[in-house]
Amino acid sequence: MIDHGGCPLFGLLHIKSVVHQRLFLATFCQAIALLAITGCGCMRANHLRPPTIVSPSAASCWTGGWLAWGRPFSGQAGIDDFDCFRTQALQRPSPEASIAVGEKAYAVAERLHLQKDRRAIDYWAQTIAWLDDAQRHTGLFHRNDSNTRIAGVRKSAMIRILSCGQTYGRLDPSSHLTLHGANGDVRIPIVHQGFAWRQSDFQRLDVFEPPASAVGNICGRGVPLVVFTSGKACRPTACDSCSQCDGGDSAHSRCGSFLDPQLPFAATALINLPTSIFQPQSGCDGGIFGDQPAASLTLVNPLANETLDAYRGIAKSPAMPLFYARQNSQFKPLAAFMGGDNGIDRPELKFLEPYQADKIPLILVHGLLSNPATFLEVADAVRADTQLAHRYQIWVFRYPTGDEFLASTAMLRQQLAAAFACHSNDAVEIGQRPAQRAVIVGHSLGGLVAKLQVTDSGDRLWRSIANVPLEQLRASPEEIAKLRRSFFFRADPNIGRVVYIATPHQGSPWASRCIGRIGSSLAGSRTRDRQNFQRLTAANPGVFSGEFSDSSPSSVDLLRPTSQLLQALAATPSSRRVVIDSIIGDKLPLPRSGPSDLVVPVASAYRKEAESTAIVDATHTTILRSNATHQVLLKILRSHLDESSSAGCDCLVDRSPMEPSITIESSKPSADVSRAIGAVHACAL
Incomplete structure (x- = not known):
C-alpha cells in the first residue's frame, strides 16, 4: 500500500506512471513478437563448419613393424626417410605395404603443411595414389575399421589439395x-x-x-x-x-x-x-x-x-553453397524493412546458376521482414530430387519489404521481362521453351507480389484508391509513369503456375492491431517517398481514399483486412492461363479469425480458384521448413512437368474451371482438421 499523503494528485501521477510502464512493456513485447511472427526472428544462423581432417597415424607400419620410422621428422631428412620407406615397400609388395606408404606420405604432408612448405601438395597426392593402389587389390578392405581409416585419410588428403592447392600455387x-x-x-x-x-x-x-x-x-x-x-x-x-x-x-x-x-x-x-x-x-x-x-x-x-x-554414386551436398550464401549475405531484412532501397537492399531478381534453355524457372519470392534465405530448405528439397534438379533452375527475388509493395512488384515485373528476353534467341525446339512454363512461389507478402505477376489489373486497383482517371491527375510525367507501372499491368505470359504459401489474400488481423501499427511506424523512415506522395495528395485534394488518403502506406498497412487496395487485389482474378495452388498453415485459432498459422487465418489464405489446396500443420514462420510443405510443393512441381510435357505447343491455353482439390497434410487431431476444412468450405460458398 502506497501512502500519497492524502494528495489525490500524487495518486493519479502514480497510476499514470504504472500505465506508461505497462504500455512500454507491452509495446516492447509486441515489437519482439513482430520480428518473430513475420519471419525475421526465425532466420536460423547455422554456420558451415570446417571439414573433418584425420590425424596422421602414430604407427603406420604393417605386421612385424620392420618399416618403422624411428627418426624425428626434420625437413629433407624426413623426406629422405620416406623415400627409403617407399623403396622397401616396392621390394616386398603387398596391400598392407601400399597402405603403410600412403599413411607415411600423409604424415609427411601434414608436417610439411605445418611448416607452410608447398611440397605438402605432392605428398598428399602420394597418399591418394598409394591408397588407391592398395584398393585395386581384390578383397583388400575386409575389415570395417581399416576401411573407415583408409577412406578418411584419402578424403583428408583430397580436402587438403583442394583447400590449400591455390595457396601453395599448385x-x-x-x-x-x-x-x-x-x-x-x-x-x-x-x-x-x-x-x-x-x-x-x-x-x-x-x-x-x-x-x-x-x-x-x-x-x-x-x-x-x-x-x-x-x-x-x-x-x-x-x-x-x-x-x-x-x-x-x-x-x-x-x-x-x-x-x-x-x-x-x-x-x-x-x-x-x-x-x-x-x-x-x-x-x-x-x-x-x-x-x-x-x-x-x-x-x-x-x-x-x-x-x-x-x-554415379558420387558424394553430394547441393545445399552447401546455399548455406554459405545465407551466412555471408549483406542483406539485412530489418534494415531493408525500415530503410527501403539503400543500395544493398534494392529490389533484385537473381539466378542461382546461369540460365539453361532446358530448365524451367522456379521463381521464389520471400515475405515480410525476410529475404531469399528463408527458402533455403525449399531449394534444398528441390535440388535433392534428381528429376526436379534436372528440370528446374531457381531464381530468387529480394526486395525491401517495408516499401509500398506495388513498387517492388513493378520492379519484379520489369526484371522478369528482361530475364525472359535475355535468352529469347536460345530456346530449344518449339514446345520446350521453359519461359512459357515458369513457376512462381510466394510466401506470405511474397504471395501477393507473385499474384501481381499473373494478374491483369485493368483499372480495378487504381479505382480502389483514387476517384479520377490517372490521366487527370495533377502530377509530373515522371510521377504519372511511376503510378502507371505500379497500378496498370498485364499478366506475365511467361509464367504458367503460381503457388501461394501462407499468403494473406484477405489480410492479417495482426496488421490492424497494435503490433501492426508498430510495424507500420518502423517502416515510416522512408521519408522521401512519403513526402513526395504527400505533395501529390496536396495537389489533388479529395482524389485519394482509404490508406492512400494522406500518405503512401507501408506494406504492413496494406495487409490490414480493411485495406481497400488489398480487397481490390483479392477480387481481381488471376489470368486463366495460370494454374493456381495454395499451401496453407493451420496451427492454432486466432480470436475472432478461426483456424490460422498464428499470423494468417485459413480463411484469408484460401483461394477458391486454386486447382489444389493443401493444409499443413505449421506456423507462419515454420511452414517453409515443414517436410509436409516440401512434399506438397515437390508434387506440384512434378505435376507441372507432366502438364508442360503434354501441352506440346509453344503456348498455354486458357484453362477451364476445375473441381478444386483440398488435401490435409497434418497429424493434428481430427477436430482441429475439421475446423480448418470448415473454414475453407465457408470461403468457397
Whole structure:
C-alpha cells in the first residue's frame, strides 16, 4: 500500500506512471513478437563448419613393424626417410605395404603443411595414389575399421589439395593441378563435367563439412565443395555482349546481370592419381598391383542428371553453397524493412546458376521482414530430387519489404521481362521453351507480389484508391509513369503456375492491431517517398481514399483486412492461363479469425480458384521448413512437368474451371482438421 499523503494528485501521477510502464512493456513485447511472427526472428544462423581432417597415424607400419620410422621428422631428412620407406615397400609388395606408404606420405604432408612448405601438395597426392593402389587389390578392405581409416585419410588428403592447392600455387580451379613427380612437373588438366558455368568461372574452391540438416546430402565418392565465380559480374553492353566474359556463350553474357559476383555453387571433386607419377622411370612401370589409371581431377555438377556411369554414386551436398550464401549475405531484412532501397537492399531478381534453355524457372519470392534465405530448405528439397534438379533452375527475388509493395512488384515485373528476353534467341525446339512454363512461389507478402505477376489489373486497383482517371491527375510525367507501372499491368505470359504459401489474400488481423501499427511506424523512415506522395495528395485534394488518403502506406498497412487496395487485389482474378495452388498453415485459432498459422487465418489464405489446396500443420514462420510443405510443393512441381510435357505447343491455353482439390497434410487431431476444412468450405460458398 502506497501512502500519497492524502494528495489525490500524487495518486493519479502514480497510476499514470504504472500505465506508461505497462504500455512500454507491452509495446516492447509486441515489437519482439513482430520480428518473430513475420519471419525475421526465425532466420536460423547455422554456420558451415570446417571439414573433418584425420590425424596422421602414430604407427603406420604393417605386421612385424620392420618399416618403422624411428627418426624425428626434420625437413629433407624426413623426406629422405620416406623415400627409403617407399623403396622397401616396392621390394616386398603387398596391400598392407601400399597402405603403410600412403599413411607415411600423409604424415609427411601434414608436417610439411605445418611448416607452410608447398611440397605438402605432392605428398598428399602420394597418399591418394598409394591408397588407391592398395584398393585395386581384390578383397583388400575386409575389415570395417581399416576401411573407415583408409577412406578418411584419402578424403583428408583430397580436402587438403583442394583447400590449400591455390595457396601453395599448385591449383588453378579453371585449368589444372601441378604436381612435382619423380621425373619432373606433372600438369593434370581439370575436367569440368555437366556445368552451365564456363571454365573461367571456376575461380576459387572451398571445402566445408556438409550441413547436417540438408536433405540433399549423399555420401559417396569424392569431396563435395563450394566453387566461387570471379569477383566481377558480367554485364551486358550495347552490342548485346559482354567484354569481360570469354568464350562465345551469348546467352551467358546477356543474362550475366542476373548473376551475383563471386556467386557460390556446388561441385564434387574426384581425384585419381597413379603411383607411377612418383616413381623414377628406371623403377617399376606401375604400382604394386600393375595397371595404373590415368591421372585426373574432375569437378562434377551434383545437380546434373546422372547419365554417365563414371559419375554415379558420387558424394553430394547441393545445399552447401546455399548455406554459405545465407551466412555471408549483406542483406539485412530489418534494415531493408525500415530503410527501403539503400543500395544493398534494392529490389533484385537473381539466378542461382546461369540460365539453361532446358530448365524451367522456379521463381521464389520471400515475405515480410525476410529475404531469399528463408527458402533455403525449399531449394534444398528441390535440388535433392534428381528429376526436379534436372528440370528446374531457381531464381530468387529480394526486395525491401517495408516499401509500398506495388513498387517492388513493378520492379519484379520489369526484371522478369528482361530475364525472359535475355535468352529469347536460345530456346530449344518449339514446345520446350521453359519461359512459357515458369513457376512462381510466394510466401506470405511474397504471395501477393507473385499474384501481381499473373494478374491483369485493368483499372480495378487504381479505382480502389483514387476517384479520377490517372490521366487527370495533377502530377509530373515522371510521377504519372511511376503510378502507371505500379497500378496498370498485364499478366506475365511467361509464367504458367503460381503457388501461394501462407499468403494473406484477405489480410492479417495482426496488421490492424497494435503490433501492426508498430510495424507500420518502423517502416515510416522512408521519408522521401512519403513526402513526395504527400505533395501529390496536396495537389489533388479529395482524389485519394482509404490508406492512400494522406500518405503512401507501408506494406504492413496494406495487409490490414480493411485495406481497400488489398480487397481490390483479392477480387481481381488471376489470368486463366495460370494454374493456381495454395499451401496453407493451420496451427492454432486466432480470436475472432478461426483456424490460422498464428499470423494468417485459413480463411484469408484460401483461394477458391486454386486447382489444389493443401493444409499443413505449421506456423507462419515454420511452414517453409515443414517436410509436409516440401512434399506438397515437390508434387506440384512434378505435376507441372507432366502438364508442360503434354501441352506440346509453344503456348498455354486458357484453362477451364476445375473441381478444386483440398488435401490435409497434418497429424493434428481430427477436430482441429475439421475446423480448418470448415473454414475453407465457408470461403468457397
